[in-house]
Amino acid sequence: MLTVVVPCFNEETRIEISQFRQLLSLVPEVRLLFVNDGSTDRTLQVLEGFAATDTDRVSVLSLPANAGKGEAIRRGFLAAISESPSWMAYLDADLATPPAEALRLWSVCQEGSSLDIVLGSRIQLCGSGIDRSMGRHITGRVFAFFAAQTLGTHVYDTQAGAKFLRNTPALSKALATPFCDRWSFDVELLGRLGRLGAFPERAVEVPMRNWRDVPGSKVSLRQGVASMFSLWRVRRKLQAFRV
Secondary structure, X not given: XXXXXXXXXXXXXXXXXXXXXXXXXXXXXXXXXXXXXXXXXXXXXXXXHHHHHOOXXXXXXXXXXXXXXXHHHHHHHHHHHOOOOXXXXXXXXXOOOOHHHHHHHHHHHOOOOOOOEEEEEOOOOOOOEEEOOHHHHHHHHHHHHHHHHHHOOOOOOOOOOEEEEEOOHHHHHHOOOOOOOOOOHHHHHHXXXXXXXXXXXXXXXXXOOEEEOOOOOOXXXXXXXXXXXHHHHHHHHHHHOOO
Protein backbone atom coordinates (compact mmCIF):
# COMPACT_ATOMS: atom_id res chain seq x y z
CA MET A 1 0.00 0.00 0.00
CA LEU A 2 1.11 3.55 -0.74
CA THR A 3 0.01 6.58 1.29
CA VAL A 4 0.49 9.97 -0.36
CA VAL A 5 0.61 12.93 2.03
CA VAL A 6 -0.48 16.26 0.53
CA PRO A 7 0.22 19.42 2.58
CA CYS A 8 -2.34 22.17 2.00
CA PHE A 9 -2.28 25.80 3.08
CA ASN A 10 -4.93 28.09 1.57
CA GLU A 11 -5.28 25.94 -1.56
CA GLU A 12 -9.02 26.48 -2.08
CA THR A 13 -8.60 28.00 -5.56
CA ARG A 14 -5.57 25.95 -6.65
CA ILE A 15 -6.27 22.36 -5.72
CA GLU A 16 -7.66 20.32 -8.62
CA ILE A 17 -9.73 17.51 -7.12
CA SER A 18 -10.24 15.98 -10.56
CA GLN A 19 -6.47 15.42 -10.81
CA PHE A 20 -6.43 13.59 -7.48
CA ARG A 21 -9.35 11.45 -8.63
CA GLN A 22 -7.22 10.54 -11.64
CA LEU A 23 -4.36 9.56 -9.32
CA LEU A 24 -6.72 7.29 -7.38
CA SER A 25 -7.79 5.72 -10.66
CA LEU A 26 -4.23 5.18 -11.93
CA VAL A 27 -2.89 3.72 -8.67
CA PRO A 28 -5.47 1.36 -7.10
CA GLU A 29 -3.31 0.76 -4.01
CA VAL A 30 -2.86 4.45 -3.15
CA ARG A 31 -4.46 6.29 -0.25
CA LEU A 32 -4.47 10.08 0.00
CA LEU A 33 -3.92 11.91 3.28
CA PHE A 34 -4.44 15.66 2.98
CA VAL A 35 -2.95 17.77 5.77
CA ASN A 36 -4.76 21.07 6.21
CA ASP A 37 -2.01 23.31 7.56
CA GLY A 38 -4.11 25.87 9.42
CA SER A 39 -5.73 27.28 6.28
CA THR A 40 -7.78 30.45 6.65
CA ASP A 41 -9.84 30.01 3.48
CA ARG A 42 -12.21 27.14 2.56
CA THR A 43 -9.46 24.58 1.96
CA LEU A 44 -10.63 22.37 4.82
CA GLN A 45 -14.21 22.30 3.53
CA VAL A 46 -13.00 21.39 0.03
CA LEU A 47 -10.85 18.57 1.38
CA GLU A 48 -13.56 17.21 3.65
CA GLY A 49 -16.01 17.27 0.76
CA PHE A 50 -13.61 15.20 -1.33
CA ALA A 51 -12.91 12.78 1.53
CA ALA A 52 -16.64 12.24 2.02
CA THR A 53 -16.88 10.82 -1.51
CA ASP A 54 -14.31 8.08 -0.83
CA THR A 55 -13.84 7.50 2.89
CA ASP A 56 -11.78 4.34 2.35
CA ARG A 57 -9.04 6.03 0.31
CA VAL A 58 -9.13 9.74 1.17
CA SER A 59 -8.69 11.27 4.62
CA VAL A 60 -7.94 14.68 6.10
CA LEU A 61 -5.72 15.66 9.01
CA SER A 62 -6.34 19.25 10.10
CA LEU A 63 -3.73 21.18 12.08
CA PRO A 64 -5.08 23.95 14.34
CA ALA A 65 -2.51 26.53 13.18
CA ASN A 66 -0.13 26.97 10.28
CA ALA A 67 3.02 24.98 11.06
CA GLY A 68 4.77 25.13 7.69
CA LYS A 69 5.08 22.64 4.86
CA GLY A 70 7.79 20.54 6.47
CA GLU A 71 5.92 20.09 9.74
CA ALA A 72 2.66 19.37 7.89
CA ILE A 73 4.37 16.60 5.94
CA ARG A 74 6.09 15.25 9.04
CA ARG A 75 2.82 15.02 10.96
CA GLY A 76 1.09 13.49 7.97
CA PHE A 77 3.77 10.81 7.70
CA LEU A 78 3.56 10.06 11.41
CA ALA A 79 -0.21 9.65 11.10
CA ALA A 80 0.18 7.43 8.04
CA ILE A 81 2.76 5.17 9.69
CA SER A 82 0.13 3.94 12.13
CA GLU A 83 -1.68 2.29 9.20
CA SER A 84 1.50 0.47 8.12
CA PRO A 85 1.74 1.33 4.41
CA SER A 86 4.71 -0.20 2.63
CA TRP A 87 5.62 3.17 1.11
CA MET A 88 4.77 6.81 1.74
CA ALA A 89 5.17 9.83 -0.50
CA TYR A 90 4.44 13.51 -0.56
CA LEU A 91 3.15 15.52 -3.47
CA ASP A 92 2.28 19.20 -3.71
CA ALA A 93 -1.37 20.23 -3.54
CA ASP A 94 -1.20 21.80 -7.02
CA LEU A 95 -0.01 18.45 -8.44
CA ALA A 96 2.85 20.11 -10.28
CA THR A 97 3.92 16.46 -10.59
CA PRO A 98 0.99 15.10 -12.65
CA PRO A 99 -0.72 11.78 -11.82
CA ALA A 100 0.92 9.89 -14.69
CA GLU A 101 4.34 10.98 -13.47
CA ALA A 102 3.51 9.95 -9.91
CA LEU A 103 2.53 6.52 -11.27
CA ARG A 104 5.90 6.23 -13.05
CA LEU A 105 7.78 7.08 -9.86
CA TRP A 106 5.69 4.55 -7.94
CA SER A 107 6.60 1.91 -10.54
CA VAL A 108 10.29 2.55 -9.81
CA CYS A 109 9.63 1.94 -6.11
CA GLN A 110 8.17 -1.45 -6.90
CA GLU A 111 10.99 -2.63 -9.16
CA GLY A 112 13.12 -4.09 -6.39
CA SER A 113 13.97 -4.28 -2.71
CA SER A 114 17.25 -2.32 -2.94
CA LEU A 115 15.58 1.10 -2.81
CA ASP A 116 14.15 2.96 0.17
CA ILE A 117 14.06 6.44 -1.39
CA VAL A 118 12.89 7.52 -4.86
CA LEU A 119 13.25 11.21 -5.70
CA GLY A 120 11.60 12.88 -8.66
CA SER A 121 13.96 15.46 -10.18
CA ARG A 122 13.20 18.39 -12.45
CA ILE A 123 15.96 17.85 -14.98
CA GLN A 124 15.31 19.69 -18.23
CA LEU A 125 16.36 17.02 -20.72
CA CYS A 126 15.67 17.04 -24.43
CA GLY A 127 12.11 15.83 -24.98
CA SER A 128 11.00 16.40 -21.39
CA GLY A 129 8.10 18.65 -20.41
CA ILE A 130 9.60 20.47 -17.44
CA ASP A 131 7.78 23.81 -17.35
CA ARG A 132 9.66 26.02 -14.89
CA SER A 133 10.32 29.76 -14.89
CA MET A 134 13.90 30.83 -15.53
CA GLY A 135 14.13 32.67 -12.19
CA ARG A 136 13.05 29.59 -10.23
CA HIS A 137 15.33 27.36 -12.26
CA ILE A 138 18.41 29.52 -11.56
CA THR A 139 17.56 29.88 -7.86
CA GLY A 140 16.97 26.13 -7.71
CA ARG A 141 20.37 25.32 -9.23
CA VAL A 142 22.15 27.57 -6.74
CA PHE A 143 20.17 26.03 -3.86
CA ALA A 144 20.97 22.54 -5.15
CA PHE A 145 24.70 23.30 -5.06
CA PHE A 146 24.60 24.35 -1.40
CA ALA A 147 22.22 21.51 -0.52
CA ALA A 148 24.68 19.00 -1.97
CA GLN A 149 27.45 20.58 0.10
CA THR A 150 25.28 20.25 3.20
CA LEU A 151 24.51 16.59 2.47
CA GLY A 152 28.04 15.71 1.41
CA THR A 153 26.83 13.97 -1.75
CA HIS A 154 25.63 15.00 -5.20
CA VAL A 155 21.89 15.53 -5.52
CA TYR A 156 20.48 17.35 -8.53
CA ASP A 157 17.13 18.39 -7.06
CA THR A 158 16.28 18.14 -3.36
CA GLN A 159 13.25 20.42 -3.50
CA ALA A 160 10.83 18.84 -5.98
CA GLY A 161 7.59 17.88 -4.25
CA ALA A 162 7.73 14.29 -5.45
CA LYS A 163 9.46 12.02 -2.95
CA PHE A 164 8.67 8.36 -2.23
CA LEU A 165 9.98 6.77 0.97
CA ARG A 166 9.77 3.16 2.13
CA ASN A 167 8.18 2.76 5.56
CA THR A 168 11.22 1.65 7.56
CA PRO A 169 12.45 2.06 11.16
CA ALA A 170 15.03 4.52 9.81
CA LEU A 171 12.28 6.71 8.36
CA SER A 172 10.36 6.67 11.65
CA LYS A 173 13.50 7.77 13.48
CA ALA A 174 14.18 10.50 10.91
CA LEU A 175 10.66 11.87 11.49
CA ALA A 176 10.76 11.74 15.29
CA THR A 177 11.54 15.44 15.82
CA PRO A 178 10.51 18.60 13.93
CA PHE A 179 12.71 20.07 11.22
CA CYS A 180 14.56 23.32 11.84
CA ASP A 181 13.26 25.18 8.76
CA ARG A 182 9.92 25.39 6.95
CA TRP A 183 11.31 25.25 3.41
CA SER A 184 14.66 23.39 3.48
CA PHE A 185 13.18 20.47 5.43
CA ASP A 186 13.75 18.17 2.41
CA VAL A 187 17.49 18.56 2.86
CA GLU A 188 17.30 17.89 6.58
CA LEU A 189 15.14 14.79 6.04
CA LEU A 190 17.59 13.37 3.48
CA GLY A 191 20.47 14.26 5.79
CA ARG A 192 18.87 12.43 8.71
CA LEU A 193 18.31 9.40 6.49
CA GLY A 194 21.94 9.71 5.45
CA ARG A 195 23.06 9.54 9.06
CA LEU A 196 20.94 6.38 9.38
CA GLY A 197 22.53 4.71 6.34
CA ALA A 198 19.62 4.98 3.92
CA PHE A 199 20.83 7.91 1.80
CA PRO A 200 22.32 7.90 -0.78
CA GLU A 201 23.05 4.17 -0.58
CA ARG A 202 19.41 3.12 -0.96
CA ALA A 203 18.20 6.08 -3.01
CA VAL A 204 17.73 6.96 -6.66
CA GLU A 205 16.91 10.20 -8.46
CA VAL A 206 14.53 9.81 -11.38
CA PRO A 207 14.34 12.58 -14.01
CA MET A 208 10.70 13.52 -14.41
CA ARG A 209 9.25 13.66 -17.90
CA ASN A 210 6.57 16.19 -17.00
CA TRP A 211 6.36 18.86 -14.33
CA ARG A 212 4.63 22.25 -14.39
CA ASP A 213 5.27 25.44 -12.47
CA VAL A 214 1.72 26.17 -11.33
CA PRO A 215 1.01 29.89 -10.67
CA GLY A 216 0.36 30.90 -7.07
CA SER A 217 3.07 28.85 -5.37
CA LYS A 218 3.57 29.65 -1.67
CA VAL A 219 7.36 29.60 -2.18
CA SER A 220 8.51 32.98 -3.52
CA LEU A 221 11.93 33.65 -4.98
CA ARG A 222 12.71 35.63 -1.83
CA GLN A 223 11.85 32.64 0.35
CA GLY A 224 13.92 30.41 -1.90
CA VAL A 225 16.95 32.63 -1.39
CA ALA A 226 16.31 32.78 2.37
CA SER A 227 16.23 28.98 2.46
CA MET A 228 19.77 28.88 1.14
CA PHE A 229 20.93 30.76 4.23
CA SER A 230 18.99 28.34 6.44
CA LEU A 231 21.16 25.47 5.24
CA TRP A 232 23.89 26.33 7.75
CA ARG A 233 21.35 25.62 10.51
CA VAL A 234 20.44 22.36 8.79
CA ARG A 235 24.11 21.38 8.69
CA ARG A 236 24.47 22.05 12.42
CA LYS A 237 21.30 20.07 13.20
CA LEU A 238 22.54 17.14 11.16
CA GLN A 239 25.85 17.14 13.00
CA ALA A 240 23.93 16.86 16.27
CA PHE A 241 21.45 14.25 15.00
CA ARG A 242 21.70 11.08 17.03
CA VAL A 243 21.65 7.81 15.14
